[in-house]
Amino acid sequence: MKKKNPNKDTLIGKQNYKVSNFNHEWVLFHNEFSICSRKVRVCLEELSINYYSQHIHLIETKDCENLSNDFLKINPTATVPVLLHENYPIYESHEQIKYVSEFKPGVLYNDEIVEKWNEKGSLVGDDPMNGIRDYAGNCISIMMQPLFAAMLKKVSIFKFIKYFKHPSKFRAFFFVIFKLMGNRAFGKNAPNQRAAVRAFKCLKVHFDDLNHHLNDRIWIGGEKFSIADITWMVLFHRVEELQIIDLLIGNHENLKEYHKRLKNRESYKKSILEFNSEAISNGINQLKSDIKTSKNIIQFYQLIQEESKMA
Ligand SMILES: N[C@@H](CCC(=O)N[C@@H](CS)C(=O)NCC(=O)O)C(=O)O
Numbered sequence: 001m002k003k004k005n006p007n008k009d010t011l012i013g014k015q016n017y018k019v020s021n022f023n024h025e026w027v028l029f030h031n032e033f034s035i036c037s038r039k040v041r042v043c044l045e046e047l048s049i050n051y052y053s054q055h056i057h058l059i060e061t062k063d064c065e066n067l068s069n070d071f072l073k074i075n076p077t078a079t080v081p082v083l084l085h086e087n088y089p090i091y092e093s094h095e096q097i098k099y100v101s102e103f104k105p106g107v108l109y110n111d112e113i114v115e116k117w118n119e120k121g122s123l124v125g126d127d128p129m130n131g132i133r134d135y136a137g138n139c140i141s142i143m144m145q146p147l148f149a150a151m152l153k154k155v156s157i158f159k160f161i162k163y164f165k166h167p168s169k170f171r172a173f174f175f176v177i178f179k180l181m182g183n184r185a186f187g188k189n190a191p192n193q194r195a196a197v198r199a200f201k202c203l204k205v206h207f208d209d210l211n212h213h214l215n216d217r218i219w220i221g222g223e224k225f226s227i228a229d230i231t232w233m234v235l236f237h238r239v240e241e242l243q244i245i246d247l248l249i250g251n252h253e254n255l256k257e258y259h260k261r262l263k264n265r266e267s268y269k270k271s272i273l274e275f276n277s278e279a280i281s282n283g284i285n286q287l288k289s290d291i292k293t294s295k296n297i298i299q300f301y302q303l304i305q306e307e308s309k310m311a
Contacts, residue, residue, distance in 0.1 A: 011077055011091040014099060018087040019074050024052035026100075027084040029074055031058050031066075032275040033151075035140065036093035036123060037081040038234045041271035043097040043227060047104045056080050059159060059175060060151040061279045067162045078167050094122040097227045109224035117213070117220045120206065121231035126168055132199050136206035137231075140238050142199035145192055146297050147242055149178045149185070150290060151283030186296045193300055200244075200304045207248045207255060214254035218261065225265075233262045237272055241284055243291060243301075247308035 020027070028044065028051045030037035044051050057065040058080070065071060066078045074089065075082045082089055083096040090096045098118070101108045123137030131138040152175075160179055166172035177185050186193050210232065213220065220228040236259050239245045249255040262268060290297040 011075070013092065013095040014085070014088055014090045016088070019089050020084060020087050022052060022084065022087060025086060026051035027054060027087075028052070029054045029056050029071070029080055029082040029084075031056050031061060031080045032277050033061050033280050034058065034080055035137070035234045035238050036079075038237070038272050038275070039093045039230055040081045040083060040096050040100075041275070042230045042233060042265075042267045043100055043108075045267040045271045046225070046230065046265075047100060047107055049100060049103070059155060059163075060148060060283070061277065062155070063159055064162050064166075067165055072167075076167060092122075094118055094124075094231065097230060101227050108230075109219070109221040109226040111221055114221040114226040114228045117210075117228035118226075118231050120209075121228065121235055127170055129195055129199070132202040136203055136235055139199040139203035139206065140235055140242075142196055143203065143242055143244070144238075145178065145186060145196055146183070146290060146300065147283055147287045149182045150286035151279060152179045153182065153286060154279075154282065155179070183290060183294045183296045186300060188296070188299055193296070193303075196300065197303055197307065200247075201307055203239075204248060204308060207252070210258075211249075211252040211255045214258055229262065230267075233265070233268060234272070236262055237268075241280075243288065244304065247304060250308065 026044070026049055028037075028040060030041060030053070032055065056071060057063045066075075066080060072078060074084075075091065077091075081093055081096065082091060083100070084090070085099070090099050101110065120134070121136050123141055124131050124135050125138070128135075128138035128141040132142065157179060160176055163172040163176055166175075186196075210220075217223075219225050220232065236245070239248055245259075249259060287297075291301055292298070
C-alpha cells in the first residue's frame with residue numbers, strides 16, 4: 001500500500017493508491033444523515049450496483065467515528081462519503097457519482113447540462129461560505145445550523161474532545177460553538193445568522209434558476225433521469241428537513257411537480273427514507289419545536305420568510 005499524499009487539497013476524484021484490502025469491488029463509507037452520502041447511496045441504487053456498506057457515525061448522529069485512526073487512513077480530511085473501487089479511494093461525492101455512473105453507461109443520462117447542474121448542486125471546499133453563489137450545496141450546508149444545533153443537543157460534550165484532532169480547524173471550531181451555544185449562536189444579527197440569511201438568498205436564486213430550467217423538461221437533462229437529478233434530490237430532501245421547502249418552491253409549479261417525481265423514485269425510498277434514524281427524527285422534532293419556541297430561531301425563520309417573498 002502506497003502512502004497517500006498528505007496534501008488535503010488534492011483529494012478529489014480517484015487516487016492512484018489503495019487504502020485497504022477489502023474483498024469487495026465497491027465499498028462505501030457513509031453516514032445515514034449526510035447529504036453527500038445520500039447522494040452516492042441513491043446513485044448506487046439507481047445503477048443497481050451492490051456495495052459493501054461501512055456506516056460512519058458523525059457527531060450529529062451519535063459520535064465522531066470519522067475521527068478514528070482507522071477512518072483517517074481512509075480519508076485524512078475526515079469527511080464522508082468515501083467510495084472505494086477495488087480499494088482505490090474516490091473522494092468528493094460529485095466525483096463519486098460521475099465515476100460510478102460511467103461503469104454502467106446509458107443508465108443515467110449525461111451531457112454538459114447535466115454536468116453543470118450536478119456541479120451547481122454540489123458542496124465544494126472547506127469553508128462553504130466561499131461558494132454560496134456558485135453551489136446550492138454550500139448554501140444548504142450554511143442553512144443547516146439550526147438543525148445541526150438541534151441534533152447536537154442530546155450529544156454529550158465529552159464526545160467533542162476528539163474534535164481537537166479534526167484536520168479542519170474551521171469545522172472543529174464551528175461544531176464546538178454549536179454545541180456550547182446552541183441557538184444563542186444564532187441570535188439577532190449574530191455573524192452565523194447573517195451568514196445563513198445570505199446563504200438563503202443565494203439558495204433561493206439557485207432554486208428559481210432550476211424552476212426556470214425545468215420549463216420544458218421532466219428531468220434536468222430532459223427526458224432521462226441523470227446524476228444531476230440525484231444531486232438535487234438530496235437538496236430537496238434536506239430543505240424539507242429544514243422546514244423551508246415551501247419558502248423555496250412556493251408557487252413554482254415546475255419545482256413542485258419535479259419534487260413529486262423525485263419522491264416517487266424507488267432510490268429515494270431505499271437510499272434516503274430507509275436510512276432515517278432516531279437521531280434524525282429527534283433532531284427534526286427538536287427543530288420544529290425551536291421554530292415555535294426559541295426566540296432566535298423564530299426570528300431567523302421570519303427573516304427568511306420575508307426574503308422568500310422578495311422578487
Ligand atoms: N465536498 C465533500 C463534502 C464532504 C462533507 O463535508 N461531508 C460531511 C457530511 S455531509 C462530513 O463528513 N462532515 C463531518 C466532519 O466534517 O466532521 C463531498 O461532496 O463529498
